[in-house]
Amino acid sequence: MVLVHLGVSGGLEPLFGCSDKDIQLPANATVRTAITWVRDxxxxxxxxxxxxxDNQIRPGILVLYNDADCELVGMDQALQDRDSLSFISTIHGG
Structure with a gap:
């Protein structure tokens, strides 16, 4: 198992009922499997x-792995103990 810190901001908090949380995932978890686990x-x-x-993060939600954009790091990046995964909405009402 790996312990991953999950951060949620930009208006996504009501979807999760929190703004941050530590979660435990299987030892072989990747960013992609973590997103599926979070969804489920x-x-x-x-x-x-x-x-x-369609099993893809909605446009307008930025996914960060250890504060780096997952589009640069890759969704198949293996998670390590104490890594962080953040979801930030970039679309705001006004």
């Missing part, structure tokens, strides 16, 4: 469509 285990109610579309 942490989202409140029927909110998946606000987080993912």
């Amino acid at each position: 285990n942490l989202l409140n109610g029927d909110t998946e469509h606000q987080f993912m579309i």
Whole structure:
């Protein structure tokens, strides 16, 4: 098992019911498997469509792995103990 710190901000907090949380994932977890685990285990109610579309993170949600954009790091990046994974909405109402 690996312990990963999950951060949520930019208006996504109601989907998860928190702004940060430590989660335990299997030892062979990647960013991609962590996102699936988060979707299946942490989202409140029927909110998946606000987080993912067709098994992809919704446009407008930035995914950071240890403060680096996952589009640069890669979704198959293996997670290590004490890594951080953050979801930040870049779309705000006003």
